[in-house]
Amino acid sequence: MTQDFSFILDSLKFSNSSVNSFETCSLMFKLSYIDAKEKIENFYSQFGNHVHRTLEMYFDNKLEIFQLANYYAENFGVNITVAPPPFPKDLVSKYFEDGLTFFNDFSWDRDGLEILFREDFINSKIDNIELVVKPDLVVREKETNQVILIDYKTAKIMKGKYIDKKKLEEYKKQMFLYSYIIGKEKGISIDKIKLLFIREKDPLAQIQEVCYTQEDGENTIKEFLETVSKIKAESEWKSKQKIDYFCSEICSVRLSCPLYVSKFGLDISNQFVQE
Numbered sequence: 100m101t102q103d104f105s106f107i108l109d110s111l112k113f114s115n116s117s118v119n120s121f122e123t124c125s126l127m128f129k130l131s132y133i134d135a136k137e138k139i140e141n142f143y144s145q146f147g148n149h150v151h152r153t154l155e156m157y158f159d160n161k162l163e164i165f166q167l168a169n170y171y172a173e174n175f176g177v178n179i180t181v182a183p184p185p186f187p188k189d190l191v192s193k194y195f196e197d198g199l200t201f202f203n204d205f206s207w208d209r210d211g212l213e214i215l216f217r218e219d220f221i222n223s224k225i226d227n228i229e230l231v232v233k234p235d236l237v238v239r240e241k242e243t244n245q246v247i248l249i250d251y252k253t254a255k256i257m258k259g260k261y262i263d264k265k266k267l268e269e270y271k272k273q274m275f276l277y278s279y280i281i282g283k284e285k286g287i288s289i290d291k292i293k294l295l296f297i298r299e300k301d302p303l304a305q306i307q308e309v310c311y312t313q314e315d316g317e318n319t320i321k322e323f324l325e326t327v328s329k330i331k332a333e334s335e336w337k338s339k340q341k342i343d344y345f346c347s348e349i350c351s352v353r354l355s356c357p358l359y360v361s362k363f364g365l366d367i368s369n370q371f372v373q374e
């Protein structure tokens with residue numbers, strides 16, 4: 100007999116990351132959002148949080164622009180405590196240097212921006228489904244009066260010489276979802292989206308500008324709600340077929356996953372070996 104989780108799923112606030120986690124591994128979704136298993140952090144999420152925090156300090160007027168690189172460097176070891184995966188090699192020093200270069204070169208003038216909201220949770224309800232989004236930063240550019248949604252990304256967007264178009268499409272969908280909800284709940288129309296890839300050194304790669312239309316938002320929300328319907332209809336909650344890099348280094352509920360535990364026990368130290 101399949102278990103009925105509708106009492107939990109009907110009251111869940113769906114987010115971009117929860118819906119993505121279902122697409123990645125339905126068991127991960129169940130362990131995270133239905134069973135509420137304890138989560139463990141990983142190097143990548145801690146690095147992302149550290150970069151976000153450093154930028155927050157600037158946009159909250161708590162740091163001046165010339166203090167950013169110092170703050171980033173001094174707090175790197177304080178905020179990033181989880182051991183990195185064993186490969187790619189020299190991951191910590193590469194990430195550290197990428198972030199340091201970014202903050203050394205950072206030149207956004209906050210005086211030219213009116214901060215509308217920053218890291219705020221925005222709740223919505225569509226077709227009886229609760230949703231929540233948390234945009235990094237929404238600003239009005241004083242010179243142009245344009246409203247810009249800004250999102251910081253710590254993954255790279257370039258694959259060699261070319262843009263990773265698949266990844267960019269995923270990020271665009273996330274931004275369209277946010278823009279739609281901001282429009283619906285705050286009555287603010289997003290004119291432009293800027294994805295800031297902090298680990299890219301080429302200025303052309305570092306900022307990806309994306310236009311937004313209401314139609315983009317409507318199409319994205321439709322797809323989002325279709326995935327929520329799939330989640331609500333799910334009964335198997337299957338794990339991945341075999342342990343991969345994601346399972347071993349990123350999945351935050353791996354210690355509750357039978358597939359992971361049967362292979363590695365309760366040891367979280369980087370054990371993945373490509374087979």
Ligand code: SF4
Pocket residue numbers: 124126127130338339342343345346347350351352353356357358359
């Ligand atoms: S460890 Fe892998 S298979 Fe298990 S829940 Fe996480 S992502 Fe899914």
